[in-house]
Amino acid sequence: MSTRSKDEIAAAIARDIAATHPDGAYVNLGIGQPTLVADHLPPGSGVVLHTENGMLNMGPAAHGDDIDPDLINAGKVPVTELSGASYFHHADSFAMMRGGHLDVCVLGAFQVSAAGDLANWHTGAPGAIPAVGGAMDLAIGAKRVWVMMTLFDKQGAPKIVPECTYPLTGLGCIDRVYTDQGTFEVGAAGVRALELCGISAGELAARLAPLTPSVA
Amino acid sequence: MSTRSKDEIAAAIARDIAATHPDGAYVNLGIGQPTLVADHLPPGSGVVLHTENGMLNMGPAAHGDDIDPDLINAGKVPVTELSGASYFHHADSFAMMRGGHLDVCVLGAFQVSAAGDLANWHTGAPGAIPAVGGAMDLAIGAKRVWVMMTLFDKQGAPKIVPECTYPLTGLGCIDRVYTDQGTFEVGAAGVRALELCGISAGELAARLAPLTPSVA
Amino acid sequence: MTARVCADHDAAVAGTPDGATVLVGGFGMAGMPVDLIDALIRQGAADLTVVSNNAGNGDTGLAALLATGRVRKVICSFPRQADSWVFDELYRSGRIELEVVPQGNLAERLRAAGAGIGAFFTPTGAGTPLAEGKETREIDGRVHVLEYPIKGDLAMIKAHVADRMGNLVYRKTARNFGPVMATAAATVAVQVDRVVDAGGLDPEAVVTPGIYVDRIVSAEPEVAA
């Protein structure tokens, strides 16, 4: 049993977005790994990508002559414009996010708590320069906020935890966590594995203890 | 000694706007008599008119073939568009007003208090249907809010009063009151006549008592 | 979810439940979504709360909706006009409730609903009867009143042109409340003069991005077919 690659996780998220929103969804993909999801959206999914620096219907990354320094995404990567795009200023863009108009937002995370709290902006380490960007707005604003991360950190410690030990980004804001070792729901009912990949239910329970994940 | 006509009052206001803002001013003229001010603005004054239903650089009233039902002022009168106009939605238009960006607003009034309180939206009479429109936003929002009214009502009672008896539109918001019988400053220092027209200082004091207007 | 072009105005307001709060665009007749209002009259939802700047002019549009007796309450800034006889009669006979809101508070409360603002402090209305019973606070030496969002179940607005993504542009002062109401309702229905394909509007000039729009209906049926 092998774990899922980042591409496989991104494909799973893309599939679930398309399944949940058959008529198309408005989606924000956080900077870093979540941007991979765009590459896996099925043709005709009708998904419209939002970038918080003021654009809807963002296209793929720009290359060569298509690069325009005035057209970048939230990660400051040059991107392209799809047909039906629109531009708006930052207050309007964040009003859109904070007002609950995005269907799905996918974020990276350091930790997610069983109750759905998110920690993804700051390690709290001494000397670290804090930088939050739009993470707190996205965390509380989208209709569904999903996380894409590895289930364990480099030291092997679980990133789904009883309580976040890193500084919080938002309280009770996460619906679902896509990881290399499976997909999980978190929230009031605790942790529930929707599917496992590369880990047995027994090992999962042992490594996430004292959490007691249920397995669908 | 004769009193000033509405046109003469409007001309005085127009003159003062032009004198206070030699480089041009952004001005909102309340519905009713204040709209007359537009006709008296000197050529080249550079004054830009705002209408709260979403336009800057509004032109004069439209007639005949120039009438466009999509282009009206706050009094719902068809108007025209001057070169350099812009359109915006109601939240942006009122943000502009409420954020203190208009240089001058001219409003009609039932009463103005010596301290600069304004009453201009509702008589409070039983059976009257209250309707406020943008009056409360204009009253608190413009840098300078001026009133254009007759000094006395039809029963001869003064409309500059110690305390407003009609329901208030705004507290301490009026700078200056242009009337048929003179121009007055109101505010923390009380009532001060800048000029009188058709009324003597003695008669003014008698009719505004217990207020004690000073005369410049 | 992305907007849908409806076959007719009835489809655009289908499913409106009794008791709904309906945001109605327009300032006087400019931007008034008359065809959607007529469809809502046919649809028959009752016990409605209507949020609009005015309370109807003459006998058409919003006035016609009020005349059905299916509006319980009007929230507006300026109900009384020379031609607001339908509202006047209902109000004077005690058959309709009225909440008068300063026009800027109306716009800002709608924006707050769309922008996820829980409440805001504004100096508008401080010390006046329209702030009675409301929480106040002095900020920077000025009395402010706490105001809450106004959310709609349905918004009915009129725009000039839509593309098939739901992006909208308006015409002149008919823009008025449309863009802000489009952000503030669970379902947003828009009547437009015409629909164009995606790419038919300048992305720099879009006023209402398609994310806010659910149902579009065009005055030119052959285009909307």
Place this chain on the structure above:
Amino acid sequence: MTARVCADHDAAVAGTPDGATVLVGGFGMAGMPVDLIDALIRQGAADLTVVSNNAGNGDTGLAALLATGRVRKVICSFPRQADSWVFDELYRSGRIELEVVPQGNLAERLRAAGAGIGAFFTPTGAGTPLAEGKETREIDGRVHVLEYPIKGDLAMIKAHVADRMGNLVYRKTARNFGPVMATAAATVAVQVDRVVDAGGLDPEAVVTPGIYVDRIVSAEPEVAA
């Protein structure tokens, strides 16, 4: 008062006092008013508070201003980037203050300053370190944080085209903070690619109405002459 086209960038930032709060547009380098920043460096105002999304990239623009040592404090959402070495060094050596603000709160607090909102409640940041010490209130079952406006003495922004009335349009995502910062400062200086006569911009497509703009300077000197 209506906008003025300045002869050069120095004229557009003249008179900035020590201790000023300066709003600086741009998201990374997109929309960054580099020429105005260079003029402010020459102008020499010190003890500044800079409000911007980032805290400078590389060695030009905002980073160059920070490098002069004349910035006391930065208010931003995302100071730390791969190329933010100027800020990083100042911060780590204790020579600059930092207030980190969630990006949406930054935009909304600037808007509040421009729109006359005294304060607003938002769920953003509730329960996080960035809300510590701030007033909170539960509204509709959700914890909200009370946030206050951010006002500038000077805003420096970059737009694409201005007309002589000061109306502005922007280009693509370089729009970002420009329109909202233009509403939030006592003096607004704009660098543009070119200036056109009044009437040269579509009134329906103007993003920043001229009322917000004080000083314009064009990259094409012959047009601004």
